[in-house]
Amino acid sequence: MLSKSQIKKLRSLQRKKERKNTGLFVVEGKKIVEEILESSKGWNELYATSTWFDEHPNYVGLDKSFEMSEKDLAQVSTLKTPNEVLLVLKQNDRQEFAEVKSEKVILALDGVKDPGNMGTIIRLADWFGVKQILCTSDSVDQYNPKTVQSAMGSINSVQLHYGDLAQMLTDLGTHQIYACDLDGESIYKTDFAERSILLMGSESHGISDEILDLANQKITIPSFSNSGIDSLNVATATAIVLSGFRSK
């Protein structure tokens, strides 16, 4: 059984403000929790049902592991179908923006608002070895519960820098900027520079003119469709562009 204050604390971390104040966030569900436990990344507190502890006896009785009832779980979960276990984790330490410069490949996102898409992009960035993502201030929070669930164990492997994206791109000045747009050179023919920024637009508005003006080159994902569609979801487009970059 969880105490009222434990339930209150876990629930409070569903709010951005409280996550910011505490520097903590919650991941939920067997698959993501096990991915994080298997990594060497550390964790603050673990909450699980007896079913989960029966399958994971090594975690029984630790200082920071707590058993909860199914009813407790339903109260603290953000999932429609709560799934046995929650982990409280510490957020990434904020890195200085200056550290971004040393990265060879950087992702830049203009206005990605959908938390599932943002999480998928973080997962992809991790997979393709991108450690730094620059985003506009209006982009969805990295530690939004839905972002965390789609990023899975990659959530803390990538650093997001929120701010004035045009200013950050100007300050960098060290990389070639490739903007993914409807008209541009095919990514299959693009000869990416060793130091590249891959710039993706929002789900509904693409890349703003101010930011597009900073790009050195426009690139595009060729379509083979005859049905007249002219857009892909930003997360799948990012998958294709990152893979295109790494295929060279």
Next chain:
Amino acid sequence: MLSKSQIKKLRSLQRKKERKNTGLFVVEGKKIVEEILESSKGWNELYATSTWFDEHPNYVGLDKSFEMSEKDLAQVSTLKTPNEVLLVLKQNDRQEFAEVKSEKVILALDGVKDPGNMGTIIRLADWFGVKQILCTSDSVDQYNPKTVQSAMGSINSVQLHYGDLAQMLTDLGTHQIYACDLDGESIYKTDFAERSILLMGSESHGISDEILDLANQKITIPSFSNSGIDSLNVATATAIVLSGFRSK
């Protein structure tokens, strides 16, 4: 105002059985509806609020267009935030399995259960010119409301064949089968055959052994991560594999 029977009919199409009996399905929201109206694909009935009709006067007063109140919309929508307009469409005519043979590139899915992923895959298939998808019988329904919403205007551009996937792959016999797996040749180095089947596994269980045995070659998406993750979401993996195939 909608009649009770109209509301009942629209709500009944949220159920697979009723979609199957009528051969109809519903798409919702301004973006997807406008994408379909701009295509030449035709539609059966249009339901919209006065706000939507004000912006689209060409659709006012047609035999098959109906105005509904916000309250009607809330009653018939499957979205958390209903969005002005619904379209009732006819499902694709079932094509014979024999027609699959003439396609150069075919997608095969083993057990994709998540409706959002299935919709994203249908969108990607359309984008990359794949007209036929083979799937196991336990895969999610093409016309599930969440599948339809992620597939957008591509929902009827691709034909899904549900059945015994191993049997379908054996019956085809005309294509090289490439199975996307954790160990395999890098997709960047794969020399795909002109007639190829790209085989993807489910979100949680990958490709079953029975089906993997039918593959001519295993392929893999190289990872550049140092955080130890070993999986990508099936929809993003499909994006990368389709792009890899088309980049040759």
